[in-house]
Amino acid sequence: MKVLVVGGGGREHALCWSIAKSPLCEKLYCAPGNAGIKAVAECLPIAADKIHDIIAVCHLYAIDFVVIGPELPLTLGLADELRAEGIACFGPGKLAAEIEGSKGFMKDLAAKANVPTAGYQRFTDATAAKDYVRAQGAPIVVKADGLASGKGVTVAQTIEEALAAIDDAMINKAFGDSGSSVVIEEYMEGEEVSFFALCDGEVAIPFTAAQDHKAVYDGDKGPNTGGMGAYSPAPIVDAAMSDRIMNEIINPTVKAMRDMGRPFSGILFAGLMMTKTGPRLIEFNARFGDPETECMLMRLKSDLLSLLYACSKGMLDGIDIHWHDYAALTVIMAATGYPGSYKKGTAIRGLDKAATVPNAVVFHAGTDTNEAGDVIATGGRVLAVTAVGHTIAEAQSRAYQAVDQIDWPEGFCRRDIGWRAIEKTKAA
Ligand code: AMP
Ligand code: GLY
Numbered sequence: 001m002k003v004l005v006v007g008g009g010g011r012e013h014a015l016c017w018s019i020a021k022s023p024l025c026e027k028l029y030c031a032p033g034n035a036g037i038k039a040v041a042e043c044l045p046i047a048a049d050k051i052h053d054i055i056a057v058c059h060l061y062a063i064d065f066v067v068i069g070p071e072l073p074l075t076l077g078l079a080d081e082l083r084a085e086g087i088a089c090f091g092p093g094k095l096a097a098e099i100e101g102s103k104g105f106m107k108d109l110a111a112k113a114n115v116p117t118a119g120y121q122r123f124t125d126a127t128a129a130k131d132y133v134r135a136q137g138a139p140i141v142v143k144a145d146g147l148a149s150g151k152g153v154t155v156a157q158t159i160e161e162a163l164a165a166i167d168d169a170m171i172n173k174a175f176g177d178s179g180s181s182v183v184i185e186e187y188m189e190g191e192e193v194s195f196f197a198l199c200d201g202e203v204a205i206p207f208t209a210a211q212d213h214k215a216v217y218d219g220d221k222g223p224n225t226g227g228m229g230a231y232s233p234a235p236i237v238d239a240a241m242s243d244r245i246m247n248e249i250i251n252p253t254v255k256a257m258r259d260m261g262r263p264f265s266g267i268l269f270a271g272l273m274m275t276k277t278g279p280r281l282i283e284f285n286a287r288f289g290d291p292e293t294e295c296m297l298m299r300l301k302s303d304l305l306s307l308l309y310a311c312s313k314g315m316l317d318g319i320d321i322h323w324h325d326y327a328a329l330t331v332i333m334a335a336t337g338y339p340g341s342y343k344k345g346t347a348i349r350g351l352d353k354a355a356t357v358p359n360a361v362v363f364h365a366g367t368d369t370n371e372a373g374d375v376i377a378t379g380g381r382v383l384a385v386t387a388v389g390h391t392i393a394e395a396q397s398r399a400y401q402a403v404d405q406i407d408w409p410e411g412f413c414r415r416d417i418g419w420r421a422i423e424k425t426k427a428a
Contacts, residue, residue: 001024001025001026001064001065001305001309002026002027002028002029002061002062002063002064002065003019003025003027003028003029003063003064003065003066003067003305004028004029004030004031004044004054004057004058004061004063004065004066004067005019005028005029005030005031005033005041005066005067005069006030006031006048006054006066006067006068006069006070006073006078007030007031007048007068007069007070007073008030008031008032008033008034008037008043008048009034009069009070009290009365009366009379009381010290010291010293010294010330010332010363010364010365010381010383010384011069011070011287011288011289011290011291011293011294012030012033012034012037012069012070013034013036013037013040013294013363013364013365013384014293014294014297014298014363014384014386015067015069015288015293015297015304016028016030016033016037016040016041017040017297017361017363018297018300018304018305019067019304019305019308020040020041021303021304022303022304022305022306023303024303024305024306024309025305027042027061028040028041028042029041029042029043029044029057029061029063030042030043030044031043031044031045031046031047031048031054031057032044032045032046032047032048034364034365034366034367034368034378035364035367035368035369035375035376036362036363036364036367037364038369044057048069048070048072048073049072049073049076051073051076051077051078051081054066054073054078054082055081055082055085055087058082058085058087059085063087064087064088065087065088065089065090065305065308065309065312066078066082066087066088066089066090066091067089067090067091067308068089068090068091068266068287069287069288070287071097071100071101071285071286071287073091074091074092074094074097074100074101074266074286074287075094075097075098075100075101075286076094077093077094078091079091079092079093079094079097079265079266080093080094088309088312088313089312090266090308090309090311090312091265091266091286091287092264092265092266092286093262093265095261095262096257096262096263096264096265096266096286097286098262099253099257099264099268099284099285099286100283100284100285100286100287101146101286102145102146103143103144103145103146103183103283104122104145104181104183106283106284107120107122107183107185109253109256109257109260110253110281112256113252113253113255113256114252115248115249115252115253115281116248116249116277116278116279116280116281117280117281117282118141118185118186118187118188118280118282119185119186120183120184120185120186121183121184121185122145122181122182122183123181123182123183123184124180124181126166126167126170126171129142129166129170129182129184130163130166132184133156133159133162133163133166133184134159136184136186137159138156138157138158138159138161138162138187139155139156139157139187140156140159140162140184140185140186140187141153141154141155141156141184141185141186141187142154142156142162142165142166142169142182142183142184143182143183143184143185144169144174144175144178144181144182145178145180145181145182145183146175146177146178146181152169152175152178153224154168155187162184166182169182170182188273188275188280188282189273189275189276190273190274190275190276190280191211191236191273191274191420192211192212192214192271192272192273192274192282193209193210193211193234193236193237193271193272193274193279194209194210194211194212194230194234194269194270194271194272194289194292195209195234195237195242195245195249195250195269195270195272195279196208196209196210196267196268196269196270196288196289196292196296197246197250197267197268197270198266198267198268198307198308198311198316198321199250199254199264199265199266199267199268199311199316200265200310200311200312200313200314200315200316200317201254201258201263201264201265201314202254202258202263202314202317203254203314203316203317204246204250204251204254204268204316205316205319205321206242206245206246206250206321207267207296207321208232208233208296208299208321208323209232209233209234209237209242210230210231210232210233210234210289210292210295210296211230211231211232211234211236211420211421212227212228212229212230212289212291212292213227213228213229213230213414213417214226214227214228215228216228216334216338216339216414217414218414218415218416219416223339223340224339225334225338225339225380225381226290226339226380226381227289227290227291227292227332227381228331228332228334228413228414228417229291229329229330229331229332229413229414229417229418230289230291230292230294230295230329230330230417231295231327231328231329231330231392231395231396231417231418231421232292232295232296232299232327232328233299233323233327234421235392235421235424235425236274241279244278244279245270245272245279248278248279249270249272249279249281250268250270253268253284254268264286265311265312265314266286266287266311267286267287267288267311268284268285268286269284269285269286269287269288269289269292270283270284271283271284271285290365290381290384291330291332291365291381291384294330294363294384294386295328295329295330295386295395296328298328298361298386298387298388299323299324299326299327299328299388300321300322300323300324301322301323301324302320302321302322302323307319307321324388326388326389326390326395327388327389327390327391327392327394327395328386328387328388328389328395329386329387329388329389329392329395329396329399329417329418330363330384330385330386330399330417331384331385331386331399331400331403331413331414331417332365332381332382332383332384332385332413332414333381333382333383333384333385333403333406333408333411333412333413334380334381334382334411334412334413335366335377335379335380335382335410335411336410336411336412338380338381339380342380343377343410344376344377344378344379345370345376345377345378346376346377346408346409346410346411347370347374347375347376347408348367348374348375348376348377348382348383348406348407348408348411349374349375349406349407349408350405350406350407350408351375351406353405353406354385354402354403354405354406356405357387357398357401357402357405358398359387359388359389359398360385360386360387360398360399360401360402361386361387362383362384362385362386362402362406363383363384363385363386364382364383364384365379365381365382365383365384366378366379366380366381366382367379367382367383377408377410377411382408382411383406383408383411385399385402385403385406385413386399387399387401387402391425392418392421392422392425393418393422393425395418396417396418396422399417400415
């Protein structure tokens with residue numbers, strides 16, 4: 001079949017890398033792709049949110065199946081438009097993608113489906129929001145309602161910090177319209193996990209879990225980013241915990257979405273806090289995680305394309321997903337300055353040397369090639385250096401071995417990805 005992957009980040013490189021291996025894949029395109037994706041797919045210069053250009057190209061190249069990576073085209077309704085044109089696609093429609101696009105919708109849904117999550121209130125008035133914060137006390141969490149690239153959340157340790165976050169979102173419009181409504185919620189304590197389930201609207205099956213590091217600096221310090229690294233499996237999610245998460249969080253959500261006339265078809269990504277009383281939902285995403293996908297797909301033994309296609313056709317019932325019994329770990333190399341402002345266009349060398357490190361793959365997240373043929377950085381998160389090993393510690397050491405081959409003076413990475421899991425195995 002002819003397949004188009006929409007997006008151009010590390011997640012999409014991993015999706016393309018995996019789909020290209022499928023015997024079902026006759027030809028693979030990616031829009032817009034990046035310098036790394038070019039090695040496995042034909043890249044088309046179309047931005048992921050140009051819905052009508054994507055539809056046109058699907059007709060032009062007789063695409064059979066579209067896999068949508070990022071949240072923006074999902075919330076813009078790309079999946080609905082493709083289906084209306086008779087083109088099969090992986091990813092939820094606009095109404096179902098609201099599970100990620102609106103935190104308020106997600107919280108109301110969790111309450112309706114009885115999914116354990118933090119207590120919350122929604123506000124469209126800054127004064128009322130502030131009164132609520134003063135009454136609740138700190139720590140407390142303030143979230144812009146709409147999409148804010150993972151930057152619209154403040155975990156406030158003091159009331160003053162929470163009040164400033166409300167001003168930022170509602171008065172200073174730091175996140176544009178996404179912050180004109182806020183959700184204020186109870187602070188939850190525990191270890192975070194990214195749990196993924198494939199859902200076909202009716203049936204959900206567990207995919208796997210990963211853990212990412214959101215903070216920019218070692219020791220999980222500094223501002224939050226889209227993710228500086230990840231590893232999979234998540235030691236904290238064993239088979240019993242996976243069942244519990246399916247029963248308490250995923251299945252009730254899939255049922256509630258179906259009952260609301262918004263059947264969720266695609267990958268449901270639950271960001272969970274593993275608290276003393278069990279897993280509690282932080283948020284849902286309507287897509288694969290980034291960088292979680294890079295390490296998860298290195299572990300996948302089953303054919304990804306047939307899984308995604310079966311999912312899109314409502315045929316997940318009875319499918320088992322197989323995994324290699326090794327661990328995988330991803331280290332993000334980002335442009336100096338990220339998540340603040342950073343330089344674009346700097347040259348990256350040594351990628352060929354990194355490619356010779358056994359059991360490692362360098363996924364590209366934000367790259368392009370210039371006229372001279374050099375790979376250059378075009379984003380904040382630029383490379384997702386991933387490796388596998390018998391243990392997370394072995395995967396970590398291989399990933400850093402590959403990182404150390406890369407010559408990119410304008411980039412940086414955390415040196416401690418996986419520390420929590422590795423300390424746990426040492427303690428055991
Ligand atoms: P979100 O965008 O909702 O995933 O939030 C970003 C990050 O903020 C999460 O990954 C958590 O680290 C933190 N966070 C969000 N909500 C809560 C909460 N209720 N309690 C504690 N931490 C939270
Ligand atoms: N790594 C978190 C996310 O993809 O949202």
